[in-house]
Amino acid sequence: MARYESLLDAVGGTPLVGLPRLSPSPDVRLWAKLEDRNPTGSIKDRPVLAMIEEAERSGALTPGCTILEPTSGNTGIALAMAAKLKGYGLVCVMPENTSAERKQLLQAYGARIVFSPAAGGSNQAVARAKELAEQNPDWVMLYQYGNAANAGAHYSGTGPELLKDLPTITHFVAGLGTTGTLVGTGRYLREHKPDVQVVAAEPRYGELVYGLRNLDEGFVPELYDETVLTGRYSVGSYDALRRTRQLLEVEGIFAGISTGAILHAALAVAEKAVARGEAADIAFVVADAGWKYLSTGAYAGTLDEASARLDGHLWA
Amino acid sequence: MAVTVSIPTILRTHTGGQKSVEAKGSTLAEVIEDLEANHGGLKARLVKEGSLHRFVNVYVNDEDVRFAGGLEAAVKDGDTVTILPAVAGG
Known part of the structure; x- marks a missing residue:
């Protein structure tokens, strides 16, 4: 089709x-x-769509919500597209040592980027996102590293x-x-x-x-x-x-x-x-x-x- | 049976700052014993309760030893053993 x-x-x-x-x-x-x-050019469209739909089903994600996610790039870009079409805000926590194109794409979609230090890689982005989630309890972190819908998208797709x-x-x-x-x-x-x-x-x-x-x-x-x-x-x-x-x-x-x-x-x-x-x-x-x-x-x-x-x- | 062992930054306090060291053994466990003999303290950082530390990955010629017998993984002369801390991807 x-x-x-x-x-x-x-x-x-x-x-x-x-x-x-x-x-x-x-x-x-x-x-x-x-x-x-895939629509935003990477495999991440699959888990992102599955995680968003699951959060909508469970009631965790409601219209106007802000999504928060640690990501080195592709997950963020997929989220930015889906958030735009579905009317959610997006904050991405991204290590500062990722490519310029990723940052520009996220900004073009209107996502906010919080940078985490280069040393320690994505570990630091994960840690920073967890801090931000505590400080902003109304934000919804889909958390791709532990979200069963991530693996589920690949199991069913x-x-x-x-x-x-x-x-x-x-x-x-x-x-x-x-x-x-x-x-x-x-x-x-x-x-x-x-x-x-x-x-x-x-x-x-x-x-x-x-x-x-x-x-x-x-x-x-x-x-x-x-x-x-x-x-x-x-x-x-x-x-x-x-x-x-x-x-x-x-x-x-x-x-x-x-x-x-x-x-x-x-x-x-x-x-x-x-x-x-x-x-x-x-x-x-x-x-x-x-x-x-x-x-x-x-x-x-x-x-x-x-x-x-x-x-x-x-x-x- | 000499192998080259690549040491991550975080463990170089045990090797006097050396990035890579030589070690002997025909299994990973023997290599780690030999490392311990020359660079005291390394074994306790790598092995917890008889198996590899959860946040330590060890590769023999780029293959993860957890899928090749763990501490009993075979090593042979000239192999490269790479030790790395587990970090996030995605």
């Missing part, structure tokens, strides 16, 4: 595209789920779409942030095909982002369910950029940097299948397109230069 009553109705139903040039063999195939085809389009799926690879995509999609897939491998690609940032004062400031999202996953890779900015460029050069897909990290893990999984002589249908997520990262220089100059420029930035 290509006709929708409004932009909000056009969330999900994204294409799954084969990658014949990147796939290592006819028996080990890679498939890209193009989540940049992303998972069934993948299984329908690729019944032979053997592996699902996605980025690990709130953990909602992996936990929700992975749970659905494994309930229907218990042998499906669910593999996380986690961004490894520059040291600044890990600048916690002590280990007890660490953070594991409440949604995280380790039992759904079968593997987890840590991918640095150099490899993420290398794969982002490779995806563009070889298959023509202009993706954001986190997708490069996901592709890196998907290719590692593919190589293992080839080495074992096993057939595999590996689906991975293209979380967003590259537009929002042009100002970071990710697509220009040498990989070493681009990687150095990204050091200290949150690119996923």
